[in-house]
Amino acid sequence: MSSTGESIFTGGKLLDDDATPIINAGATSGYHYLVVEGHSRCRGSICSRIFIIGGQHWFIYYYPHADGGLITLQLCLLEGSVDPVKAQFEFTFVEEKDKKELARSRIHGEIFEFRGRYDHHKKVLKREVSEKYVKDDCFIIRCDVVVVGEPPSMQENFTELLLSGLGTDIVFGVGGETFAAHRCVLAARSAVFRALLFSPMKEGTPSTTSVVQIDDMDAAVFKAMLGFMYGDSLPDENEGVLMQHLFVAADRYDLPLLRARCEEMLCKHIGVSTAATILVLADQHGCDKLKTACYGFLGCPANLKAVVQTEGFEHLQRSCPHLMKDIILRMLP
Known part of the structure; x- marks a missing residue:
């Protein structure tokens, strides 16, 4: 854990309160010290300086004179966010000799959600617990905070695995480039790869020395397809042309999810x-x-007039003359 420094109260006032610097731990876990001098003279609540842990702004409230012989400590979130901030925290009264301690064991216990501006969670302690740590009318509270992030998804784990290159057992040669992958992942995602890599064919023999050649495909297309199989998102650049080639590749390698995604983007x-x-x-x-989306675009006379002048339309006439009939029929009232 990283230290965010300390907030020192003396004479009922926070030292350096005019500047109120924000102290940043620069990590997802850290701790802050609240030092109170002249404890017996405190009559109201005490608020620490702002400190940053896990990219979030926090501060501590201490209520020394709660009813029933209890004291209350609160960890407060300064600003809210769209999603709740999840964190574990722990308040500990420490002695002076513990103040220089660099780290504490990992916090165990409940994970709290902080929602919105000034949201807080509290810990209530008996006064007797704190009084034994008061020396020369001074005490020190340490607040440990661990901001808990969402665990990585399986897709993120697979993407990381692909990028790391660890455990790869198959190499593909595409367009003059080579790509290392994990045959089990490919077989799980594609029935075509399953037949290719786990069959009596040469490619089905587990070996990292042989290279499986993929013909009639651009290296950029294969890279995007491979990334998608590992859970990566599709690239945004050159979407129109690249998505057309990926659409064909999805059919070729029986990847219905990739096909549907390409179809959505092509529309x-x-x-x-x-x-x-x-x-x-x-x-x-x-x-x-x-097809319906294309017909909808071509149904506008101005669009059709412009499309007729393109090389793509000439290719359509030669390769799919039956589509011309559909276009004409859709143009009729």
């Missing part, structure tokens, strides 16, 4: 330069949703 990138090409692609791969 958003139908334009004058792409409408005819995407329509041919949708027809060849039996994608009715994508």
Whole structure:
């Protein structure tokens, strides 16, 4: 854990209160000391300086004269966020000799959620617990905080595994580049890869020395497909062209989730330069949703007039003449 320093109260006033510096632990865990001098003269609540742990701004409230012989300590979140901030915390009365302690064992126990501005959680202690630590009318409270993040998802774990290169047992050669991967992951995601890598064929023999050649595919397309199989998001650049090639690759390697994602993105990138090409692609791969989106774009006379001038439309006429009939029929009243 990292120290965020200390807040010192003396004479009922916080030292350096005018400057009130924000102290940053620079980590997801840390601790802060609240030092109170002249404890017997304290009549009201005490608030520490602001300190940062886990990227969040915190401060401590101490109520020394609660009813029933109890004292109350609160850990407060200064600013809220969209999602609740989850944290574990612990208040401990310490002696002077413990003040220089650099770290404490990991906090165990309940995880608290802090929602919104000034949200807080408290710990209530009997006064007798604190009084034995008061020496020369002074005491020290240490507050340990661990901000708990969401555990990584399985997709994030697989993506990290791919990027690290650990445990790879198959190498692909695509477009003059090589890509290392894990055959079990590919087999789990694709029936085509399962047949390719776990069969009596040469590629099915576990070996990192042989390279499986993938023809008729660009290296950038294979890289994006491989990343998607490991849970990575699709690249944003060159979406129109790249998504068309990925759409074909998804069909080739039986990746329905990738196919659906490409279809969704292609529907958003139908334009004058792409409408005819995407329509041919949708027809060849039996994608009715994508065809309907193309027909919707071509249903506008101005759009159709512009598309007719493109090379993609000439390709459509040559390779899929039946689509011309559909376009004409849809243009009729």
